[in-house]
Amino acid sequence: MKISFTISLLLSVVQLTIAGGLRGNIKADDGSNLGYATIYVKQIGSGTTTNENGLYDISLPAGQYEIVFQYVGFETQTLNVTIGEGYTELNVVMKSQTVVLQNITVRAGKEDPAYTIMRKAIAKAKYHSQQLDFYSAQVYIKGTGQLKDYPWLLKKEMEKEGIEKDRVYISESVSEIEYRRPNTFKEKTISVYSDGKDNNTSPNGYIFGSFYSPEIVETVSPLSPKAFSYYRFEYEGTFKDRSYEVSRIKVTPRSRGDNVFEGMLFIVEDAWSIHSIDFTTTKLGITFKMKQVYAPIEDKAWLPVSHRYQVDAKVFGFEFEANYLATLSNYKIELNKDLFVEDMEVIDEKLEKAKAKEVESRFSKEAQDLQKRMEGGKEITRKELRTIVKEYEKQEAKAQKEPEVISNYTQEKDSISFKKDTTYWNAIRPVPLTRAEIKGYVKVDSLAVIEQKKEVGDTTKQRKHKGFQPWDLITGDSYKVSKHSNFSIETPTGGFNTVEGFNLIYKVRFGTILQDTNKTRLMITPTFRYAFARERAAGKVNFSLRNKNYRLNIEGGRYIKQFNANEAIFPPINTISTLFFERNFMKIYQRDFVEARLRKSITPKFSFDATVEWAQRSAMVNTSDYKIVDRDHIEGYTSNNPFSRELNSEILTPDHNALVASVNFSAKPWLKYRIRNGKKLAIDDSSPVLRFNYTKGIDALSSDVNFDHIEAGIRHSFDIGVRGRLDFDLGAGAFLNDRSLYFMDYKHFAGNLTFITTSSPVGSYRLLDYYNYSTSDMYFTGSVHYQFRRFIVTALPYARMLGIRENVFVNYLATPSSRNYTELGYSIDGILRIFRVEAAAAFENGKYVDWGVRVGIATNISVRFSDND
Structure with a gap:
């Protein structure tokens, strides 16, 4: 291994000696190294950066080049360089940027000049996102990660998994990307070099995303049309970058x-495009710091040439x-060509009222084509520009075969992408490795030998399955x-209820693929169930046939079922409630049954x-009064x-037969999609869900x-x-x-009488009895849930940074006996990113009835809706 690594290093030295290019060091004027400075080669549209020590290395064929050196906060330098057969060394010292305030006076009561800059930039954002029909580029991505600390209780487990504290994990990839308007992305991975198990750790959401879009990675862009509701902007001056005037804008949520x-957001004046960004954002308590540097490609479109992302997190130790x-x-x-216009001047009608009025007077309402509009002059108001681009997108969407598709992303990997050696990477890598990264790769090469042995059958690190062992009956x-x-074999489960006493539930599964196509x-x-107090066994067997088009289930046997088929109370919760609090809420019956169920998607929007x-359905009675805590x-x-309040009595269920059929239709008429590698993926919440159910009790076959x-x-x-998020679920029958x-x-x-709630926050009740209000008449049920971004507790920035959210909710039930049952509630959500705590009060006909506190799973990780509810 050491010999092969040495040979690779020698070969790389030979290759680097033969190759030509530019290398050197970039420093600040105070002598410090400028890590991650951007170097852009204008003639070939190529960009790279220095490493964290300020070193750079670019392979270039012999010729004349214009090299641009950029770093946020420093003056851009452009140098003409002649490259010969070997490497040319060029060390650069960059001067701190001189930022000057324009002749703009911020007077009392007047808005900051940043707002007129941002109004123009926002007005032109859609134009920038549409100005290219196509672009392609090569992307080099390097990711490094380091686990700095973890709970000491997990030390042995972490060591077992081969995860070392303070070791630098590194991955590199080179890809070719293509974008074709309006929403098609292609990525072909040419090579990957990684010492981690996950080779898809690149921040592609930001690389393929655009700050000209209203949102990027589910975060509101400062160039969004609704940005003024989310951000404050402050003008901090203007500096010169080559022939461009660039304004520095402070962005504050x-x-x-x-x-x-x-x-900080840097905007190119007159073009009103992004020059660079220096942003921080958080998601679930994880901090993301990002810097992007743009360059004028062919002097026509400013596109990013370098990205840097830093992620810091402390989560559960x-x-x-x-x-x-x-x-x-x-x-x-x-x-x-339909949209591109050079030297377009955007007029801010809010400040330049007279000029805007004069410009708009030349604007024909029928002239929705930007090129025709520009024939009357290069000046255009923000309102005009928005109208024209919006109409352009509208007409283009009509012409698309699938306007509901938001993005189409395809990724493929070269068959030899993981087989490139050290020599290849030393030649192609645009950013020199640091010592820590080189040390990490020495570890990679040693691990690679082990992985190769695994692939050819070496079992020193790979244990074959041991086969069946007696304890598998307990552990699964x-x-x-x-x-x-x-x-x-599934791990046995069980619980307690007053009908069965303690019970044991045991499952095994057998699965096979019938058709590869x-x-x-x-x-x-098969499922086995034994009730110890009744000394009775029950069981059922389920046959499931499924593929991407349908799912067919046929099930039969003798088994236990709650009166509410949707499981009014979760059995483990009932076990705790019964044994410790003497509250046996679960009500069950026995059925000998055969059931068939077919689920099928007619289209992605309709199912x-x-x-x-x-079934033969039989009543059951209590057989156990055992309890762990006896409440006097x-x-x-x-x-x-x-x-039942409707019948004003307990329900006595005689034994009977029942033949019942039902059909449920579900529609998402305005559903939007993303396509990834040819597969359509529905976008959650892009359409309301409409549902219809018909259930028929059939008087046939002794029913x-x-x-x-x-x-x-x-x-x-x-x-x-900007205020919050609204969820609602309404139903009538x-x-x-x-x-x-x-x-x-x-x-x-969906009632609840326990301290713990396991139901979805939307569509379930917090204090409602499980069966008191059940009905065989007309009914209406409604649930509205509103999540604040900023309210009482969340008025504190620190609480928001911890992921805390506040909610209010209203639940309403109308049945002949419910007396306009209403719940009003408040919750603090996202406690420790996992839990929510709620307080609710119940009313009947406007009169107070009860109150309670509930604990549940945070709404951001609970199952909000199910298509088959």
């Missing part, structure tokens, strides 16, 4: 927290940092049966779910018969039920400007026919 930027460096070179661009495990089949998979899952079940003030367990139940509803989630039905056929609602 009006409300600090996640998903906003803070820092883990402290880590990561650094990413990306350079873009070999730009090729094609202008959008999975086994490979054949190439397409597997068998697994469409990946049709068969899964067989249906059809179910038919025949509680008389004992309640019966297993639910209480004792005969009813018709319909329900319709809508749910959606969307941002309301009725029993058109109730000639014969039993309590399990009633409409039940």
Whole structure:
């Protein structure tokens, strides 16, 4: 290994001796090294940066070049250099930038001049995002990461996984990227060199994203049309960069927290394009610092030539940092001739009212073409520019085959991308490695030998599966049966309820692929259940056939089911509530059944779910009064018969047969998509969800039920400007026919009487009894949930930085017996990024009834909606 590494180094030295180019060191005028300074070669549209020690290295063929040296806060230097056969050394000292205030006086009561600069830049943002039909470039990305600390209790586990504290992990990649307007991106990875298991750690969201878009990586851009609601801007002066005047704008969030930027934005005057950025943002308590430097490609479009990202985080005892460096070179661009206009002058009608009025007087409302509009003069108001570009995008969207597709991203990797050796990387790497990075790569090469041995069968580090062991019956495990089949034993589960006493639930699974062409998979899952107090066994078996187009389930057996088929109370919560608090909320019955269920997507926007079940349904009674804590003030367990306010009595369920069929339709008519590698991925919350359900109790095959139940509803989630986010779920239904039905056929609602809530925050009640308000009549249910960005606790910036959010919610239920049941609540969300704590009060006909405190999972990680709810 050491010999091969030495040979690689010698070969790289030979190659570097033969190759030509430019190398050197960049320092500040105080003598310090300027790490990550940008070097741009104008003739070939290439960019690179120095490493953290200020060293750079560019391979160039012999010739004359104009080299541009840039660093935020320092004067740009342009030098003409002649490159011969070998390397030319060029050391550069950069001077601190001289920023001067323009002849603009900020008088009392007048706005900061930054606002007119930003109004023009925002007005032109859409134009900049559309001015290129196509561009391509080569991207070099280097990422380094370091785990600085972790909980000492996990030390052995971390060592077992080969994760070392303070070691520098490094990865490099070279890719060719292409962008074609309006939304198509292609990336071809040419080579990858990594000592980490994840080779997809590049910050492509920012590299492929654009600050000209309203949002970038779910963060509001300072060039968004709604930026003035999110940010304050302050003019800090103007400096000269070559022949360009560049304004320095300080960007400050009006409300600090996640998903906003803070820092410096540099705008090229007259062009009103981005010159560079120096921003910080946070997400889930992780801090991201970023710097981007742009260059005028072919003197027509300012595009980024270097990116730098620094990530710092402290999460649950883990402290880590990561650094990413990306350079873009070999730009090729094609202008959008329909929009590109040179020397366009944007008029701010707010400050230049007379001039704007004169310019607009020449503007024909029918002239929606920018080129034609410019024939009357190069001056255009912000309003005109926005109108023309908006109309252009509207007409273009009509011409697109799939206007609902927001982005189309394709990634492919060269078949030998992971096989390039050290010699190759030493020749192509545009940024010299530091000593720590070289040390990390020595470790990589030693690990690579082990990985290669694994691939050819060496088992010194790779343990084959041990096969079945007796303790697997307790711990669970999975086994490979054949190439397409597997068998697994699940870890046993169980709990306690007053009907069964303690119970044991045991599952095994067998899965196999039936067809390779469409990946049709068969899964067989037998489930065994034993009730110790009843001394009875139950069981069922499920046959599941599924592929990308449909899912068919056929299930049958004898099993236990809650009266509310959607599991009104989570069994583990009921176990705790019963044993420790003497509150047995779960009400169950037994069914001997056969059920078939088909789920199919008609289109990505429309799907249906059809179910038919025949069952013998039997009542069950309590058989155990065991409890761990005996509450003296509680008389004992309640019966297993639910209480109905509608019938004003406990429900006694006689044994009966039931044949029930239902069909559910779901529609997302305005759904938007992203395409990744040819696969359409729906964008959450891009469309409201409309739903319709029809359930029929069928009087046939000895069935004792005969009813018709319909329900319709809508749910959606969307941002309301800068203030917050609104979620709502509304539903209404009725029993058109109730000639014969039993309590399990009633409409039940998502109630809760325990301290812990496991239901979605939207569409569930916090204090509602599980069955008191169940109905076989008409009903309406509504849930509205509003999340504030800034309210009471979140008025403190520190709370927002910790990810705290505040919510208010209203839940309403109308049934013949509910007395306009209403809940009003308030919650603090995102505590430790995981939990939410709620306080709610209940009212009937406007009169106070009850209150309670609930603890649940934070809304950002809880399941908000399910398409099959």
